[in-house]
Amino acid sequence: MRKKKIGTAVISICICALFLVVAIMSVVLLGFREKLSEFETEKENVLLQCQILQENMKTLQEQNGNLETQIAQILENQKQQEQNVHLDTSIENIAPGQILAYEDVAENLDSYFSSRQIQEGDEIYSRIYGKSYQENGNVALSDLRYLTLLHYNFNHEIQVGEMIVNAAVEQDVLGIFKELFANEYEIQSIFLIDNYWTGDADSTDSASIEANNTSCFNYRPVTGGYHLSNHAYGCAIDINPQQNPYIWMTDNGWGWSHDNATPYVDRSSGDPHVITDGDICCSTFEKYGFQWGGYWSNPIDYQHFEKALY
Numbered sequence: 041m042r043k044k045k046i047g048t049a050v051i052s053i054c055i056c057a058l059f060l061v062v063a064i065m066s067v068v069l070l071g072f073r074e075k076l077s078e079f080e081t082e083k084e085n086v087l088l089q090c091q092i093l094q095e096n097m098k099t100l101q102e103q104n105g106n107l108e109t110q111i112a113q114i115l116e117n118q119k120q121q122e123q124n125v126h127l128d129t130s131i132e133n134i135a136p137g138q139i140l141a142y143e144d145v146a147e148n149l150d151s152y153f154s155s156r157q158i159q160e161g162d163e164i165y166s167r168i169y170g171k172s173y174q175e176n177g178n179v180a181l182s183d184l185r186y187l188t189l190l191h192y193n194f195n196h197e198i199q200v201g202e203m204i205v206n207a208a209v210e211q212d213v214l215g216i217f218k219e220l221f222a223n224e225y226e227i228q229s230i231f232l233i234d235n236y237w238t239g240d241a242d243s244t245d246s247a248s249i250e251a252n253n254t255s256c257f258n259y260r261p262v263t264g265g266y267h268l269s270n271h272a273y274g275c276a277i278d279i280n281p282q283q284n285p286y287i288w289m290t291d292n293g294w295g296w297s298h299d300n301a302t303p304y305v306d307r308s309s310g311d312p313h314v315i316t317d318g319d320i321c322c323s324t325f326e327k328y329g330f331q332w333g334g335y336w337s338n339p340i341d342y343q344h345f346e347k348a349l350y
Protein backbone atom coordinates (compact mmCIF):
# COMPACT_ATOMS: atom_id res chain seq x y z
CA MET A 41 0.00 0.00 0.00
CA ARG A 42 2.79 2.30 1.00
CA LYS A 43 4.70 1.40 -2.17
CA LYS A 44 1.67 2.16 -4.23
CA LYS A 45 1.44 5.62 -2.56
CA ILE A 46 5.06 6.23 -3.25
CA GLY A 47 4.62 5.19 -6.88
CA THR A 48 1.66 7.48 -7.28
CA ALA A 49 3.59 10.35 -5.75
CA VAL A 50 6.54 9.73 -8.07
CA ILE A 51 4.29 9.59 -11.05
CA SER A 52 2.58 12.81 -9.91
CA ILE A 53 5.93 14.48 -9.44
CA CYS A 54 7.04 13.27 -12.84
CA ILE A 55 3.89 14.53 -14.45
CA CYS A 56 4.27 17.86 -12.65
CA ALA A 57 7.90 18.02 -13.75
CA LEU A 58 6.86 17.16 -17.25
CA PHE A 59 4.27 19.91 -17.23
CA LEU A 60 6.83 22.26 -15.79
CA VAL A 61 9.30 21.34 -18.48
CA VAL A 62 6.64 21.69 -21.14
CA ALA A 63 5.60 25.05 -19.70
CA ILE A 64 9.20 26.28 -19.57
CA MET A 65 9.85 25.07 -23.09
CA SER A 66 6.65 26.75 -24.28
CA VAL A 67 7.74 30.05 -22.70
CA VAL A 68 11.22 29.69 -24.20
CA LEU A 69 9.79 28.78 -27.60
CA LEU A 70 7.36 31.64 -27.44
CA GLY A 71 10.24 34.03 -26.62
CA PHE A 72 12.31 32.52 -29.38
CA ARG A 73 9.46 32.98 -31.87
CA GLU A 74 9.10 36.62 -30.85
CA LYS A 75 12.84 37.14 -31.23
CA LEU A 76 12.71 35.38 -34.55
CA SER A 77 9.86 37.58 -35.62
CA GLU A 78 11.75 40.72 -34.50
CA PHE A 79 14.81 39.46 -36.32
CA GLU A 80 12.77 38.88 -39.47
CA THR A 81 11.32 42.39 -39.23
CA GLU A 82 14.79 43.85 -38.68
CA LYS A 83 16.10 41.83 -41.59
CA GLU A 84 13.35 43.17 -43.80
CA ASN A 85 14.14 46.70 -42.67
CA VAL A 86 17.83 46.22 -43.39
CA LEU A 87 17.02 44.78 -46.81
CA LEU A 88 14.70 47.69 -47.51
CA GLN A 89 17.42 50.18 -46.49
CA CYS A 90 19.90 48.31 -48.68
CA GLN A 91 17.48 48.59 -51.57
CA ILE A 92 17.00 52.32 -50.93
CA LEU A 93 20.77 52.77 -50.71
CA GLN A 94 21.23 50.90 -53.97
CA GLU A 95 18.63 53.08 -55.63
CA ASN A 96 20.26 56.22 -54.22
CA MET A 97 23.62 55.00 -55.43
CA LYS A 98 22.18 54.36 -58.88
CA THR A 99 20.68 57.87 -58.94
CA LEU A 100 23.99 59.37 -57.81
CA GLN A 101 25.84 57.42 -60.50
CA GLU A 102 23.39 58.71 -63.10
CA GLN A 103 23.80 62.27 -61.80
CA ASN A 104 27.55 61.82 -61.84
CA GLY A 105 27.32 60.64 -65.43
CA ASN A 106 25.22 63.69 -66.31
CA LEU A 107 27.70 65.99 -64.57
CA GLU A 108 30.58 64.42 -66.48
CA THR A 109 28.67 64.96 -69.72
CA GLN A 110 27.96 68.56 -68.74
CA ILE A 111 31.61 69.18 -67.79
CA ALA A 112 32.72 67.67 -71.11
CA GLN A 113 30.22 69.92 -72.91
CA ILE A 114 31.45 73.01 -71.01
CA LEU A 115 35.08 72.17 -71.84
CA GLU A 116 34.16 71.66 -75.47
CA ASN A 117 32.30 75.01 -75.55
CA GLN A 118 35.24 76.72 -73.89
CA LYS A 119 37.60 75.23 -76.48
CA GLN A 120 35.29 76.37 -79.26
CA GLN A 121 35.10 79.88 -77.79
CA GLU A 122 38.88 80.07 -77.56
CA GLN A 123 39.08 79.06 -81.21
CA ASN A 124 36.46 81.67 -82.09
CA VAL A 125 38.36 84.37 -80.20
CA HIS A 126 41.47 83.36 -82.06
CA LEU A 127 39.62 83.53 -85.38
CA ASP A 128 38.01 86.84 -84.51
CA THR A 129 41.35 88.46 -83.73
CA SER A 130 43.09 87.28 -86.88
CA ILE A 131 43.67 90.03 -89.42
CA GLU A 132 41.08 88.66 -91.86
CA ASN A 133 38.25 88.88 -89.34
CA ILE A 134 38.82 92.06 -87.40
CA ALA A 135 36.28 94.85 -87.74
CA PRO A 136 36.97 98.57 -87.28
CA GLY A 137 36.20 99.58 -83.69
CA GLN A 138 36.90 96.09 -82.33
CA ILE A 139 38.77 95.98 -79.01
CA LEU A 140 41.66 93.50 -78.87
CA ALA A 141 43.82 92.17 -76.05
CA TYR A 142 47.53 92.89 -76.29
CA GLU A 143 48.32 89.15 -75.92
CA ASP A 144 46.24 88.47 -79.05
CA VAL A 145 48.05 90.96 -81.25
CA ALA A 146 51.56 91.05 -79.80
CA GLU A 147 52.93 88.18 -81.89
CA ASN A 148 51.88 89.54 -85.28
CA LEU A 149 51.63 93.22 -84.53
CA ASP A 150 52.77 94.35 -87.98
CA SER A 151 50.05 92.32 -89.71
CA TYR A 152 47.39 94.56 -88.12
CA PHE A 153 48.84 97.55 -89.98
CA SER A 154 47.77 96.58 -93.46
CA SER A 155 47.01 98.25 -96.77
CA ARG A 156 45.00 97.19 -99.80
CA GLN A 157 43.66 98.60 -103.03
CA ILE A 158 40.00 99.45 -103.36
CA GLN A 159 38.24 97.75 -106.29
CA GLU A 160 35.03 98.90 -107.92
CA GLY A 161 32.16 96.95 -106.38
CA ASP A 162 34.04 95.70 -103.32
CA GLU A 163 32.92 96.24 -99.75
CA ILE A 164 34.93 99.43 -99.18
CA TYR A 165 33.87 100.86 -102.56
CA SER A 166 30.23 100.31 -101.59
CA ARG A 167 30.79 102.20 -98.37
CA ILE A 168 32.43 105.26 -99.96
CA TYR A 169 30.99 105.57 -103.47
CA GLY A 170 28.86 108.70 -103.80
CA LYS A 171 29.95 109.74 -100.30
CA SER A 172 33.58 110.46 -99.45
CA TYR A 173 34.52 109.21 -102.93
CA GLN A 174 32.93 111.09 -105.83
CA GLU A 175 33.67 110.44 -109.49
CA ASN A 176 36.10 113.25 -110.37
CA GLY A 177 38.99 114.16 -112.58
CA ASN A 178 41.49 114.66 -109.75
CA VAL A 179 41.65 111.54 -107.62
CA ALA A 180 41.19 108.06 -109.10
CA LEU A 181 40.13 105.07 -107.07
CA SER A 182 43.48 103.50 -107.93
CA ASP A 183 45.21 106.44 -106.17
CA LEU A 184 43.67 105.42 -102.87
CA ARG A 185 44.50 102.71 -100.35
CA TYR A 186 42.39 101.28 -97.55
CA LEU A 187 44.42 100.86 -94.34
CA THR A 188 43.67 98.93 -91.18
CA LEU A 189 45.66 99.84 -88.10
CA LEU A 190 45.66 99.61 -84.32
CA HIS A 191 45.49 102.45 -81.85
CA TYR A 192 44.92 102.97 -78.14
CA ASN A 193 41.52 104.54 -77.46
CA PHE A 194 40.73 106.98 -74.61
CA ASN A 195 40.12 104.01 -72.26
CA HIS A 196 43.65 102.90 -73.18
CA GLU A 197 42.26 99.79 -74.86
CA ILE A 198 43.67 98.52 -78.15
CA GLN A 199 41.16 99.32 -80.88
CA VAL A 200 41.06 98.55 -84.60
CA GLY A 201 41.09 101.61 -86.83
CA GLU A 202 40.61 102.14 -90.58
CA MET A 203 41.63 104.93 -92.91
CA ILE A 204 41.70 105.71 -96.61
CA VAL A 205 44.87 107.48 -97.74
CA ASN A 206 46.66 108.34 -100.96
CA ALA A 207 48.91 105.52 -102.18
CA ALA A 208 51.81 107.99 -102.19
CA VAL A 209 51.69 108.36 -98.39
CA GLU A 210 50.52 104.84 -97.54
CA GLN A 211 53.84 103.67 -96.09
CA ASP A 212 54.37 106.96 -94.22
CA VAL A 213 50.94 106.74 -92.61
CA LEU A 214 51.47 103.09 -91.62
CA GLY A 215 54.85 104.07 -90.13
CA ILE A 216 53.30 106.97 -88.21
CA PHE A 217 50.50 104.89 -86.71
CA LYS A 218 52.86 102.04 -85.82
CA GLU A 219 54.99 104.52 -83.89
CA LEU A 220 52.01 106.18 -82.23
CA PHE A 221 50.79 102.71 -81.19
CA ALA A 222 54.21 101.76 -79.84
CA ASN A 223 54.10 104.96 -77.76
CA GLU A 224 50.55 104.07 -76.61
CA TYR A 225 49.29 107.38 -77.94
CA GLU A 226 45.53 107.63 -77.41
CA ILE A 227 43.12 108.39 -80.27
CA GLN A 228 39.39 108.16 -79.59
CA SER A 229 38.37 106.42 -82.83
CA ILE A 230 39.53 106.03 -86.42
CA PHE A 231 36.65 105.23 -88.76
CA LEU A 232 36.03 106.14 -92.39
CA ILE A 233 34.24 109.48 -92.51
CA ASP A 234 31.43 107.71 -94.40
CA ASN A 235 30.27 106.26 -91.06
CA TYR A 236 29.03 109.81 -90.31
CA TRP A 237 27.59 110.58 -93.76
CA THR A 238 24.89 113.23 -93.62
CA GLY A 239 24.39 113.85 -97.33
CA ASP A 240 27.26 116.20 -98.16
CA ALA A 241 30.99 116.19 -97.53
CA ASP A 242 31.17 119.35 -95.40
CA SER A 243 28.46 118.54 -92.88
CA THR A 244 29.76 114.96 -92.75
CA ASP A 245 33.16 116.33 -91.76
CA SER A 246 31.40 118.31 -89.06
CA ALA A 247 29.55 115.21 -87.81
CA SER A 248 32.81 113.27 -87.62
CA ILE A 249 34.37 116.13 -85.63
CA GLU A 250 31.39 116.16 -83.25
CA ALA A 251 32.06 112.46 -82.64
CA ASN A 252 35.79 113.24 -82.12
CA ASN A 253 36.64 110.82 -84.92
CA THR A 254 40.06 110.80 -86.56
CA SER A 255 39.97 110.53 -90.35
CA CYS A 256 41.80 111.26 -93.56
CA PHE A 257 40.16 110.92 -96.99
CA ASN A 258 37.10 113.02 -97.85
CA TYR A 259 36.59 114.44 -101.35
CA ARG A 260 35.78 118.01 -100.34
CA PRO A 261 37.03 121.59 -100.70
CA VAL A 262 39.08 123.28 -97.98
CA THR A 263 37.09 124.59 -95.02
CA GLY A 264 35.59 127.93 -96.03
CA GLY A 265 37.04 127.81 -99.57
CA TYR A 266 36.60 126.34 -103.06
CA HIS A 267 39.84 124.60 -103.98
CA LEU A 268 40.28 120.98 -102.99
CA SER A 269 41.48 120.17 -99.49
CA ASN A 270 44.42 117.83 -99.02
CA HIS A 271 41.81 115.54 -97.44
CA ALA A 272 40.34 115.18 -100.95
CA TYR A 273 43.66 113.66 -102.05
CA GLY A 274 43.97 111.44 -98.98
CA CYS A 275 47.10 113.13 -97.75
CA ALA A 276 45.78 115.07 -94.73
CA ILE A 277 44.79 113.54 -91.41
CA ASP A 278 42.76 115.12 -88.59
CA ILE A 279 43.65 113.76 -85.15
CA ASN A 280 41.28 113.91 -82.15
CA PRO A 281 39.45 117.00 -83.50
CA GLN A 282 37.60 117.74 -80.27
CA GLN A 283 40.82 118.34 -78.33
CA ASN A 284 42.47 119.91 -81.36
CA PRO A 285 40.05 122.37 -82.96
CA TYR A 286 40.23 124.45 -86.13
CA ILE A 287 40.19 128.09 -84.99
CA TRP A 288 40.29 131.46 -86.78
CA MET A 289 40.79 135.05 -85.64
CA THR A 290 37.73 137.32 -85.50
CA ASP A 291 37.33 140.91 -84.34
CA ASN A 292 36.43 139.51 -80.93
CA GLY A 293 39.23 136.98 -80.63
CA TRP A 294 39.39 133.33 -81.72
CA GLY A 295 36.37 131.66 -83.25
CA TRP A 296 35.62 127.94 -83.51
CA SER A 297 32.74 125.81 -84.77
CA HIS A 298 32.24 123.00 -82.28
CA ASP A 299 31.14 123.58 -78.70
CA ASN A 300 32.76 120.33 -77.59
CA ALA A 301 36.15 121.94 -78.38
CA THR A 302 35.63 124.97 -76.11
CA PRO A 303 37.81 123.69 -73.22
CA TYR A 304 40.67 123.07 -75.66
CA VAL A 305 40.93 126.40 -77.49
CA ASP A 306 43.26 127.45 -74.70
CA ARG A 307 46.10 125.04 -75.41
CA SER A 308 47.55 125.00 -71.91
CA SER A 309 45.09 122.53 -70.33
CA GLY A 310 47.70 119.78 -70.10
CA ASP A 311 45.19 117.23 -71.46
CA PRO A 312 47.20 114.33 -72.98
CA HIS A 313 45.12 114.48 -76.18
CA VAL A 314 45.92 118.14 -76.83
CA ILE A 315 48.63 118.16 -79.52
CA THR A 316 51.50 120.48 -78.64
CA ASP A 317 54.65 121.59 -80.41
CA GLY A 318 57.19 118.74 -80.35
CA ASP A 319 55.01 116.18 -78.52
CA ILE A 320 55.01 112.54 -79.63
CA CYS A 321 52.12 113.04 -82.10
CA CYS A 322 53.54 116.18 -83.66
CA SER A 323 57.13 114.88 -83.87
CA THR A 324 56.07 111.50 -85.32
CA PHE A 325 54.11 113.12 -88.16
CA GLU A 326 56.98 115.52 -88.82
CA LYS A 327 59.45 112.62 -88.93
CA TYR A 328 57.50 111.26 -91.93
CA GLY A 329 57.37 114.62 -93.70
CA PHE A 330 53.94 115.81 -92.60
CA GLN A 331 53.32 119.43 -91.61
CA TRP A 332 51.21 120.42 -88.64
CA GLY A 333 48.33 122.90 -88.97
CA GLY A 334 49.08 123.97 -85.39
CA TYR A 335 52.00 126.04 -86.74
CA TRP A 336 49.75 128.13 -88.97
CA SER A 337 48.95 131.67 -87.78
CA ASN A 338 45.38 132.25 -88.97
CA PRO A 339 43.49 130.01 -89.22
CA ILE A 340 45.14 127.48 -86.92
CA ASP A 341 44.20 123.84 -87.46
CA TYR A 342 45.47 121.92 -84.44
CA GLN A 343 44.00 118.57 -85.57
CA HIS A 344 45.46 118.72 -89.08
CA PHE A 345 48.63 117.06 -90.47
CA GLU A 346 49.28 117.06 -94.21
CA LYS A 347 51.88 116.00 -96.70
CA ALA A 348 51.23 118.13 -99.78
CA LEU A 349 51.50 116.08 -102.98
CA TYR A 350 50.08 118.47 -105.53
Ligand SMILES: [Zn+2]
Nearest residue numbers: 276277278344
Ligand atom coordinates in the same frame (compact mmCIF):
# COMPACT_ATOMS: atom_id res chain seq x y z
ZN1 LIG B 1 42.27 118.57 -91.75
